[in-house]
Amino acid sequence: MATVDLKDVRKVYGGRVEAVKGVSISIPDGAMCVLVGPSGCGKSTLLRMIAGLEEITSGTVEIGGEVVNDRGPAERDIAMVFQNYALYPHMKVYDNMAYGLRNRGMAKDEIDKRVREAAATLGLADFLERRPRELSGGQRQRVAMGRAIVRSPKAFLFDEPLSNLDAKLRGQMRIEIKNLQKTLGVTSVYVTHDQVEAMTLADTLVVMNQGLAEQIDTPMAIYERPASVFVAGFIGSPAMNLLAAKSSQSGHILADGTEIAISGATLPDSGREVLLGIRPEHLTLIENGAAPDLQLKVTAVETLGADTLAHGHPANGESRSSELVARLPGSVRVRDGDLLPLSIDPSMVHIFDAASGRRI
Amino acid sequence: MIGLSRSSRYTAHAILIIGIFIVAFPIYYTFVASTHSLQTILRPPLPLLPGDQFWENYSTALFGGIGRIGGVDVSTLLFNTTVVALAIAIGKIFISILSAFAIVFFRFPGRMFFFWVIFITLMLPVEVRILPTYKVMVDLGLIDTYTGLTLPLMASATATLLFRQFFLTIPGELVEAARVDGAGPWRFFKDILLPLSKTNIAALFVILFIYGWTQYLWPLLVTNRNDMNTIVIALRKMVSFADADTQWHLVMVTCVLAILPPILVVVLMQRWFVKGLVETEK
8 A cells, every 4th residue: 555646757659749748646545546538648658657567758656655667567566457357368267366476476375365355355256267258247357356456556557447348337346446445445546538437436536638637636626616628528427518708897798699697706807708617507497487697599308317408509699619508307398499598507607718728 | 052952962962972082092092002912912903902911011111121211110210200290390389489479579679670581581491492401401410310300491480470460469458467467578478378379389280290291302302311211201212113123012001101190180189279269269
């Protein structure tokens, strides 16, 4: 068990392509840090640099307070769970888990004790004599976890471990991983492109984009106060509505002329080009006939059961940039072409600078 | 496809049986001839059923020594050929699996250069480079030795390429998992690569063993002493231009004995690698 600290870590491929452009993250002992971002954002490269599978161009990686830049993966005392499990196909489950321990020259009965313990924790006790191909996807995933657990390493590294499972199993394994990580209290770094996984698993969430950490914070803090347009659009499903607008004295005027009066929120200088971010769940339907902040012309409806998603655009205009989604209660019946009066909670409106994309 | 009607099934079977007969009859006839005395063979027609000289012919050939090839017996020839075929098969597999390992899993300067150099040797079969190779063997004093018989045939671009292609299909994650598990290159090779290549090795072994067993031109050049001959060379030497001079019954025995080991290897190894193929997952 140990802390993991990244200081200004950079990765340049072939002297030209900059995959990671200086990322600093400090993960406290026993915490779960999730790196999330679209493909090609550098999150896997960053993980592989922590693992020692990829050379670090500059910056330092510290595990347990020691700089490990020059150590090989086996000397860093980390364990990794791979996307495709990477189990040794010709070895039994038992040997798959024991292999790393044997290579370290551990005593036989100690290996046996640890493997059986891990197998019991993961519900694999009956499968120790099987080969990986005789197991289901979920079981293979558990073996991959077991291989990490038996080592009792300083840190777990997960590289999109659930992306090969079906949706139901993924949900189940997500909880299992979370519980296991809490029980064992091992510092973990988890890479995923799935924002639900990211939100549910993380103690610290790192949203990455184009080789940079856009925001590092707790999941809720990121959800509530996204630092940039990118983070706002990436975290939350359906994605946050982003509307181009111009600030005025009393509020914001959308590109199509709709004025959204926002009281309470601090207003930027008038005339400034901004993006208004409003989460679909913060658009509420007005049912008592009060004056609406916004009229939504519905063009498509998704009925999810618990929720109804109403897609459309402000009634005044039809520009593509002003498309909106509102998350309404499942009990509301909406049809295409309806005009919905919506109110906006001013404290829930995020304002971003249109040019830089940063939060104002 | 075979139809459902009785007549079409009969026809199909008849064709297949004729096919088997055409392939198998010469071999059967060789065996029949190997069980008759020389007199019977030389006085046509040759009987279609085995004769009573089985033990006599085979023991003479195996242990008695055959005059036309300097009194060497067939068991020596079998031994020589087995050594040569095994050395070639094992040597080729050993060298090519190691070179493929180096080319696929290590990043060293000139990696692609070496790959192409190996690749180019595909265009230089033994026959093309036979004179210079012979000269080298003479200079090294390797004429009439097992080393001389096998060494020049050992390097194999084909096998290297085959292993390379196989190694390229091994997922990078597996290699990385082994690195995280603390397996160095040799341990990775021994614990993971070798067991995964079992099937390929078995298949290659069969092919290369037969390749080594049936070598003709090179053993003919590089051996002068009769007791260093391989069975194929000896077989040719046993046949004289004058029919009466040839001990046909012993030639036939040698023929039968020459084809037995390759058949044995195929039959035994086939079970092995079919099992491997069935077990393999992808």
